Amino acid sequence: MTDSITRFQQALAGVERILLTTHVNPDGDAVGGTLAMRALLELAGKTAEIIMSDEVPEKYRFLVDRPPHLIAEGTLESVVAAGRFEMVVFVDASERSRVGSVLDSLGDWCVEGAIEVNIDHHLSNDRFGDIAIVDPERASAAEVVFDIGLQMGLGITPSIATQLYAGVLTDTGRFQYSNTTIEALAAASRLVEAGADPALIADRIYAQRPLMFYRLLGRLLAHLEIHHEGRTALMYLSGELIDEIYPEGGMDTEGIVDYTVQIAGVEVGAFVRQVGPDRFRASLRSHGRVNVREIAEALAGGGHDSAAGCSLEGESSEVRERLLAEIAGKLP
Numbered sequence: 001m002t003d004s005i006t007r008f009q010q011a012l013a014g015v016e017r018i019l020l021t022t023h024v025n026p027d028g029d030a031v032g033g034t035l036a037m038r039a040l041l042e043l044a045g046k047t048a049e050i051i052m053s054d055e056v057p058e059k060y061r062f063l064v065d066r067p068p069h070l071i072a073e074g075t076l077e078s079v080v081a082a083g084r085f086e087m088v089v090f091v092d093a094s095e096r097s098r099v100g101s102v103l104d105s106l107g108d109w110c111v112e113g114a115i116e117v118n119i120d121h122h123l124s125n126d127r128f129g130d131i132a133i134v135d136p137e138r139a140s141a142a143e144v145v146f147d148i149g150l151q152m153g154l155g156i157t158p159s160i161a162t163q164l165y166a167g168v169l170t171d172t173g174r175f176q177y178s179n180t181t182i183e184a185l186a187a188a189s190r191l192v193e194a195g196a197d198p199a200l201i202a203d204r205i206y207a208q209r210p211l212m213f214y215r216l217l218g219r220l221l222a223h224l225e226i227h228h229e230g231r232t233a234l235m236y237l238s239g240e241l242i243d244e245i246y247p248e249g250g251m252d253t254e255g256i257v258d259y260t261v262q263i264a265g266v267e268v269g270a271f272v273r274q275v276g277p278d279r280f281r282a283s284l285r286s287h288g289r290v291n292v293r294e295i296a297e298a299l300a301g302g303g304h305d306s307a308a309g310c311s312l313e314g315e316s317s318e319v320r321e322r323l324l325a326e327i328a329g330k331l332p
């Protein structure tokens with residue numbers, strides 16, 4: 001880590017324009033970590049722009065000091081017209097493809113041989129890029145960004161501290177997941193010292209959700225499936241229900257999967273949602289006794305030992321059977 005941050009610092013000296021990006025369906029860590037990294041690069045005197053595939057969810061907009069560019073927007077031309085990027089920084093992406101359609105245009109936006117920097121904390125991270133600053137011991141990418149800021153001696157402003165704290169808070173499930181380590185808590189403590197307000201941040205993220213979120217949650221809980229003698233809980237969100245509850249889009253399902261594993265006796269919780277015709281996304285959680293990363297990897301996904309995910313293709317009942325069979329094989 002220390003060595004790769006030093007190499008990053010050396011590479012920074014030779015570049016002026018830096019592009020940052022993060023994974024599709026950005027969560028609190030992706031949003032907070034990427035915004036904070038941009039702010040740190042600006043403190044280091046660089047020109048830095050974020051381009052992402054999906055928009056920042058409503059509940060994280062309070063973290064946004066300057067809006068990131070969206071791939072779907074028409075503003076990109078002016079960004080690129082100002083000059084090509086000499087460095088691309090990926091934040092919270094376990095592999096290059098996780099950033100979605102941004103990847104298709106990188107060649108148009110960047111100079112040839114632009115330096116790729118990979119800032120992440122996923123165990124499954126494949127160390128892509130020219131410089132990989134990856135620490136799987138860290139609960140969040142935000143902590144890795146914090147380490148970079150500290151090692152580079154850049155000041156952590158209250159705004160940066162707030163963005164990073166949001167990353168630690170959300171990726172540890174409000175300091176509840178098994179990744180809530182001494183280091184994660186220490187980082188959170190130092191971020192509070194630097195100006196992050198824990199009560200305000202928790203309120204903005206968790207206590208200001210739109211009514212529709214709870215309507216959706218109610219429907220999903222009412223139809224929760226219990227399998228494997230009570231050890232597996234599965235929630236399924238069909239495309240029809242998405243269209244019914246969110247006819248104008250803007251669906252927010254973050255954290256819904258946690259309910260599946262908060263039921264007594266349940267070892268593995270799964271939340272499967274339809275993302276297209278015969279296309280699904282599954283999120284998996286466990287209490288740590290079952291390694292859900294292995295389940296996800298068997299289905300070409302990835303993640304952490306007690307929080308993982310994968311994409312699935314096929315007919316909905318067949319997809320669920322495949323997932324349940326994989327879970328059954330890992331139950332104690």
Ligand SMILES: [Mn+2]
Nearest residue numbers: 029092140141
């Ligand atoms: Mn993360």
